[in-house]
Amino acid sequence: MVAGDLAPKTIVIFGITGTQGSSVARSFVSQSGWTMHGVTRKPSSPAAVQWEMPGIEIAYGDLDDAESLCKALRGANIVFGVTDFWQHLKDPKALIDAVAATLPDLERFIISTLSSARDASEGAIDFNLHFDSKAEMLKHLKKRYPELWAKTSLLTLGCYAGNWKLYKDGAGRPGKIDDGVYKIYLPRDGDTPLPFVEPNADTDPFVKALLNLLSGTNLVEAGSPISWAEWCNIWGRVNDVKCTFERQDLFEEHSYCGVDGKNVVYPWDLSFKVKYTTMEEYIQSQDWDSVLCPEGGIVEAP
Numbered sequence: 001m002v003a004g005d006l007a008p009k010t011i012v013i014f015g016i017t018g019t020q021g022s023s024v025a026r027s028f029v030s031q032s033g034w035t036m037h038g039v040t041r042k043p044s045s046p047a048a049v050q051w052e053m054p055g056i057e058i059a060y061g062d063l064d065d066a067e068s069l070c071k072a073l074r075g076a077n078i079v080f081g082v083t084d085f086w087q088h089l090k091d092p093k094a095l096i097d098a099v100a101a102t103l104p105d106l107e108r109f110i111i112s113t114l115s116s117a118r119d120a121s122e123g124a125i126d127f128n129l130h131f132d133s134k135a136e137m138l139k140h141l142k143k144r145y146p147e148l149w150a151k152t153s154l155l156t157l158g159c160y161a162g163n164w165k166l167y168k169d170g171a172g173r174p175g176k177i178d179d180g181v182y183k184i185y186l187p188r189d190g191d192t193p194l195p196f197v198e199p200n201a202d203t204d205p206f207v208k209a210l211l212n213l214l215s216g217t218n219l220v221e222a223g224s225p226i227s228w229a230e231w232c233n234i235w236g237r238v239n240d241v242k243c244t245f246e247r248q249d250l251f252e253e254h255s256y257c258g259v260d261g262k263n264v265v266y267p268w269d270l271s272f273k274v275k276y277t278t279m280e281e282y283i284q285s286q287d288w289d290s291v292l293c294p295e296g297g298i299v300e301a302p
């Protein structure tokens with residue numbers, strides 16, 4: 001176990017200005033015995049400056065600039081790594097090469113990832129860049145750096161619960177179709193359970209859990225797995241309205257949100273308790289006024 005050791009350790013957190021990294025940083029900041037390097041491309045941005053406090057060094061690092069990564073990673077005992085979907089579709093390997101250079105002082109590398117859509121669907125999905133880029137990164141790590149692989153734990157993120165904020169009314173977030181009646185439509189089936197996650201609150205406890213598990217563990221960061229049909233039921237119940245799900249094949253199903261069931265563990269399978277947010281808790285915690293009373297009124301579903 002690493003987290004309980006008395007000697008001071010350095011944790012390097014990529015994406016400290018983002019959702020997952022800031023969740024991890026929030027808990028280590030209050031824990032004695034740790035120093036932290038928070039990595040960002042923009043050390044003077046408000047999201048980075050808020051972390052300027054004793055025990056934390058905001059380090060310039062760009063995943064496309066190998067030299068900067070080596071500096072940010074100096075002295076690392078633990079690394080939390082996350083790549084950015086938009087920036088790292090083409091070459092997500094720079095992070096791996098830089099972390100490999102920190103051996104032998106490194107004790108644990110925790111990398112935020114997604115299952116290979118191709119492998120998990122047994123070839124049925126042959127292209128999903130969102131997932132494929134991360135799978136490529138892991139293949140590179142395993143093949144090129146067996147020593148680093150032996151110190152690596154995987155954190156497989158489920159579908160962000162907050163994605164409804166990015167969608168438009170109807171498509172991915174409830175759209176009002178009549179008084180007290182709402183509908184969600186998506187190009188996927190409504191009955192398959194999905195591993196939804198609240199990454200703001202839950203990334204930290206899942207990282208802590210991985211530090212207490214053997215390296216090599218692939219832990220799924222998820223609250224209760226639920227289908228879109230169940231999501232609609234919960235959302236309707238919480239808001240005292242009716243909500244239904246409809247599959248609409250507007251275009252080929254674009255996003256795979258499944259998890260490779262063969263090589264992962266879920267929090268509820270562990271011998272100790274990991275705090276996670278259920279969808280019911282998440283839905284209850286949100287302000288849904290913008291959805292319940294949309295500015296445009298009734299949504300015209302296609």
Ligand SMILES: NC(=O)c1ccc[n+]([C@@H]2O[C@H](COP(=O)([O-])OP(=O)(O)OC[C@H]3O[C@@H](n4cnc5c(N)ncnc54)[C@H](OP(=O)(O)O)[C@@H]3O)[C@@H](O)[C@H]2O)c1
Nearest residue numbers: 015017018019020040041062063083084085087157159160
């Ligand atoms: N949305 C979903 O449903 C979902 C589900 C599972 C997994 N994911 C994955 O989650 C990941 C994003 O994580 P997040 O939500 O924590 O991120 P986020 O909130 O979108 O923030 C992006 C972070 O990445 C950093 N970053 C971007 N480009 C960088 C670069 N070139 N070098 C160094 N740092 C860089 C940013 O730091 P600066 O701007 O400060 O440099 C920022 O901290 C994506 O890879 C996505 O695939 C998303």
